[in-house]
Amino acid sequence: MPTPTSANPYKVAAVVMIGSFMSVLDGTIINVAVPALQNYYASADGVLPAYSSVAWTITGYALATAAIIPLTDYGLKRIGHRWMYIGSILLFTVASVACALAPSLGALIALRVIQGLCGGCIMPVGTALVASVAGARLGRMMSLMGIPMLIAPVIGPVLGGWLVEVASWHWVFLINVPFGLAAAGLGLLLLPRAAGTGAVPLDRLGVLLMSPGLALVLWGVSNAGYGTALTSPVVWAPLLLGLVMVALFVRRSLTLEHPLLDLTILRLRPYRTAILLAVAFQAAFTADLLLLPSYFQQVRGMGAMATGMFIAPTGLGALVTMPVAASMIDRLAPRRVIPWGVGTMFLSLLLLSQVGAGTSLWYLAAIMTLQGLGIGGTMMPVSTAALQAVPRREVGNATTLFNIGQQVFGAVGIAIVSVALALLLAATDLGAATVAGELSGATLEVGRQEAAGAFACAFRVPTVLMGLALFLAFRLPAVRVVPTTPGP
Template sequence: MRIALVLVVGMIMATLDQTIVNVAINRLSAEFDTGLSTIQWVATGYSLALGAVVPTSAWLVGRFGAKRLYLAAVAAFAVGSVLAGSAWNIESLIAFRVVQGASGGLLMPVAMTILLRAAGPERLGQLMSTLGLAILVGPLLGPVIGGYLIDEMSWRWMFFINLPLGALVLVLAARVVPQDVPEPPRSLDVRGLLLMSPGLALLIYGVTAAGEHADFTSPAVLVPLLLGAGLIAAFVRRSLRVPVPLLDLRVLANRTSGASAALLGLFATGYFGSMLLLPLYFQVVRGESALVAGALGIPMALASGISMQVAGRLIDRIPPGRYLPASITVALTGFVLFVLQLGADASYWALGATLLLMGAGGGGTMMPVLTTATRSLSREQQPAGSTVLNMISTTAMAIGIAVSSVTLSALLPVTGGLQALHGLDPGARAELAPALAEAFQYTYLIAPIMIALALVPALLLPRRMPED
């Protein structure tokens, strides 16, 4: 339990950082005089880097040892945080966020490896649920802490706060995490890594460029889109042919795993893509501070964390083909009701009620779909399946954030986008509020559309519990 609690502190550090940044997007846009389609790379770059290192975690553990790798990841995350807080322009901030993502992406898989080795089978379930505290605490406290630091101190402190946290984790982990001996690792598919990561980055860059140019035929759009698609196609082809690929996509040939992966990709694109919009709506349309905007998102984070704990037990008793469509419907209902009432003067109480539904449906869907996908695989396939699903989740998050930000940028009723709004006086902003709310309303439609599409693969999942 001591080991688990130390690992939780490290994971909270990473989850805090992810959620804090969403509240800071508006302030960062003003600070660097940059549009939303560019500033969103502060979140997207982090997600892409996080996803890129997940497939390498098993190889790195074998090469360097779990304890040594975990300490190095925590130290690199803290250093990356200090560099991000010291950024002098938007390009440097995005680059340092990539450093954070690359180190933060190792914390969860390496922590799980350490815990699996340290815990006996009879205590594993309890200790794994302890790790789930990070998923609850980070999204709950991150926006509020970030809002306070942004309003009362500086946006830079939302990164500097990771330095004392990182130092605490290093001291504690060095004392309580048992030393392990590196083992000969399996070969790493370096060529696959060099195809996948640039391919995803180019695809998302092409999408954001399309939003900026409003023209898919422009060379600035077509070139990265085609290059990215080509690299991803080559990566998929390689993954299906080599004996030990970076991501073993062959696990998706299993019907339940394939349907679960499709569900996860669609749902995560809509659900996580909308996370960037909520604090922006409260700040841009309603004129709230970063602290208030973060606090108003608490109902969604709280409902998500609680439902995640309950859903982990329900999916062991209810067939996924019956449970997951119901959970997705809860999220879909929340998003539809939220979109319908989203306006310049919508009641915060009514919005909070719909946020409870959105969070409950999201938390009730994400963990059960991962459980469903991996449970249908053989014991030998489960690690590969888990890695593929984590990669799908982080990639979907990055794509969702990019698409939402580009769509909102195109719909904002002011020439110059988000950065132009910062120069308007309060009276002009108030006059624009209805049109701004409409832009957010139409952008938010992406989420319920993607979540509704996730119902299709959900209905293909087994409607009976597997027999022992």
């Protein structure tokens, strides 16, 4: 029976890339289908369901994704990488079909939660799977993992809009079927057959504290991001309760012999620095991804297709630097590689904080390309630096913690920039009305100028967060960390 390290890492990475692409695509493609869902699930008398109700198809998925992540390391140890990954893919595919057939909005929301529980396993399990077979080529393998993470968010809204226009919203979910079947089928053929360790104790109280606690934190943060006042109980109550539950989980984990997540791994300074850098980068990146499409559509008046085309240079730039950075991170110290990528990303955000209503589109395309160069030089090299710092037997645990940090702080970045943009637009005379599409003629031009100013100021939020990431990049190890061999 082949061991994980004897498998062909490129074949394993190819399988994982298909599943990862499907998972990331599903998180972005549904956003443009919300109006179509409102029309489809209208009552018999033609009353549309509230946008906030339909938005739970997105929020419920995100909360479920966060809630399941803490259990992925336990699943890896219990049943192994191969069946954990294939099972997650198959269940996700079945849930996608069920979503397309949902008879009511309530059923769709419930099915999206189930889909999120399956989808939340795909990325961390896939990352752990690739890391287990990568050996000394960890950086190159992680760079391949980064390709779907860069491409899917760019084409997701464009593909979703096209499917809704030429077919129906059902295909937003049915598009997952060919990807899911391909990933599962190839997984059966190509993934290593090493099994899990079998009898692994489950910290049940830890599950009851961490998974719901993490979901509550994200729920409170998401409510703030939707524009709900910070003093509202739907913001501070779940946030406070979730933080208390997570704090209790942390206290329990530090004293338990077999915790759900081994937090002592954070005592490794290189790993701790890498994960702090990753969450700062993720918060800035997700805030940037929220602002860019809104700026192009609501300030510059572009459609979804044109917006996707202008954001596309980001992915192209990343594809240029990603293989270069991956090769370098396998040979050089993290401090000699990662600051260049973070610094480039910081520069692009600094330039975006100066945009106006009439900024040259060629100039913006150049900024998008520059941003892509920074993303490709940062995203996966940071993941590699984190995993290089831990023993191979701790890869599953390290990957789980890494994904939890990114999930939480990605939502935090969106919430912060959403609140900031809403406040900035409210402080203008015509900016908010422009974004809402309520103006025309001469007043529209004035409104666009004011709205552009608000967006420029809002871009300072991810700029500051990326500045923090840049500071942390210079705290990474100055010597190359050699990946440790598998432990007992």
